[in-house]
Amino acid sequence: NKPEVVQSSSCAKNNRRAPTEGAQRAGAAALARIEQHPRPKVQTSQDAIRNQVKRELEAEAAALAEKENAATAEGSKVPVKDPACLSVSGVYFTCPLTGATLTKSERDVHIKEAILMRFEEDAVEASVMMVHTFNKDREKVKAAVDIMSKYVDNICKNPTEEKYRKIKLSNKVFQEKVRCVEGSREFLQALGFISIMLPVEGQEEEEEFLVLPEQSPDDLELMKERRDRLQRGEPVRAQLDRQPQAFRPSPNAQRFELPQEFYNLTVEELKKELQQRSEVVEKNAMLRTKAMREKEEQRERRKYNYTLLRIRLPDGNLLQGTFYAWDRLPVLFGFVRECLVDGWQPFELIAPGSQKLQESEEVALAECNLV
Numbered sequence: 001n002k003p004e005v006v007q008s009s010s011c012a013k014n015n016r017r018a019p020t021e022g023a024q025r026a027g028a029a030a031l032a033r034i035e036q037h038p039r040p041k042v043q044t045s046q047d048a049i050r051n052q053v054k055r056e057l058e059a060e061a062a063a064l065a066e067k068e069n070a071a072t073a074e075g076s077k078v079p080v081k082d083p084a085c086l087s088v089s090g091v092y093f094t095c096p097l098t099g100a101t102l103t104k105s106e107r108d109v110h111i112k113e114a115i116l117m118r119f120e121e122d123a124v125e126a127s128v129m130m131v132h133t134f135n136k137d138r139e140k141v142k143a144a145v146d147i148m149s150k151y152v153d154n155i156c157k158n159p160t161e162e163k164y165r166k167i168k169l170s171n172k173v174f175q176e177k178v179r180c181v182e183g184s185r186e187f188l189q190a191l192g193f194i195s196i197m198l199p200v201e202g203q204e205e206e207e208e209f210l211v212l213p214e215q216s217p218d219d220l221e222l223m224k225e226r227r228d229r230l231q232r233g234e235p236v237r238a239q240l241d242r243q244p245q246a247f248r249p250s251p252n253a254q255r256f257e258l259p260q261e262f263y264n265l266t267v268e269e270l271k272k273e274l275q276q277r278s279e280v281v282e283k284n285a286m287l288r289t290k291a292m293r294e295k296e297e298q299r300e301r302r303k304y305n306y307t308l309l310r311i312r313l314p315d316g317n318l319l320q321g322t323f324y325a326w327d328r329l330p331v332l333f334g335f336v337r338e339c340l341v342d343g344w345q346p347f348e349l350i351a352p353g354s355q356k357l358q359e360s361e362e363v364a365l366a367e368c369n370l371v
Contacts, residue, residue: 093238130183
């Protein structure tokens with residue numbers, strides 16, 4: 001708080017006597033001594049807060065400067081990290097619709113929610129995504145797409161005939177081929193079909209039909225375009241997040257501590273396999289043909305869904321990324337090229353055992369012993 005300034009009254013001012021000349025000299029000398037020795041500043045609560053904030057800001061600035069001054073791998077766009085922990089914490093994916101980073105357990109639920117949210121923007125696009133993404137049986141999807149395309153073809157060829165614009169939901173073909181495919185009804189409704197209860201000849205109770213109002217020539221052209229979108233549709237799949245990282249040279253470079261997501265086997269199966277390894281040693285000592293060895297190696301590689309690869313750069317630093325075990329060599333070359341500052345320059349990749357990899361070869365990483 002600021003001190004109050006109190007003015008003296010005129011009466012008090014008039015009664016005051018002026019100091020003598022000696023008193024004035026003594027006061028001046030005392031003031032000069034005080035000015036030669038600066039008074040210590042009294043710390044207030046606000047001063048303490050300011051000093052604390054200042055110390056925190058200085059520490060934050062120092063940490064930021066250290067991060068900015070950290071060395072980066074020569075020619076790499078990926079920041080170099082501490083080599084103490086070189087493995088990844090898990091396998092992650094990116095949703096192509098939202099850009100969100102997801103774990104394997106979150107992946108399918110998130111994509112489903114993202115597709116359903118799309119109905120507000122484009123019901124046709126969302127329903128096409130549903131048909132191709134929510135149903136795993138590709139043969140059933142193809143059958144449903146063919147039948148719905150036939151509905152559109154018949155309507156466009158016979159626009160005035162009402163029978164082609166009515167779909168009886170209890171119809172055997174519709175029940176067995178279309179209704180069982182998730183998203184099919186949503187697509188038909190996006191085309192303009194509406195649900196109506198209609199009487200059926202020879203029945204007392206009405207049945208549900210999907211009925212399309214008569215369409216104009218422009219509407220028919222739009223239906224053909226939407227049919228084409230359905231036929232061209234592809235499943236929405238989360239993309240593998242390669243988690244590019246760069247590390248300084250370290251003895252830990254050969255250590256790979258991988259999470260369970262990298263394996264097809266369960267934890268229990270892996271433990272059982274480790275227990276059986278001692279029994280396998282004797283078997284491996286036996287003479288086997290090359291074909292027998294290759295067959296066994298392929299069986300071993302099928303245990304893995306993903307592979308974590310480290311590429312040693314010319315300066316000794318390591319570039320790391322996560323891949324599918326069945327990714328092809330061009331994918332690996334593309335990953336390295338994207339991470340390099342001068343990715344346009346030619347480079348070679350040498351696998352363990354001095355095997356020179358060829359970018360032009362459509363060979364899976366597993367087949368190159370990189371899994």
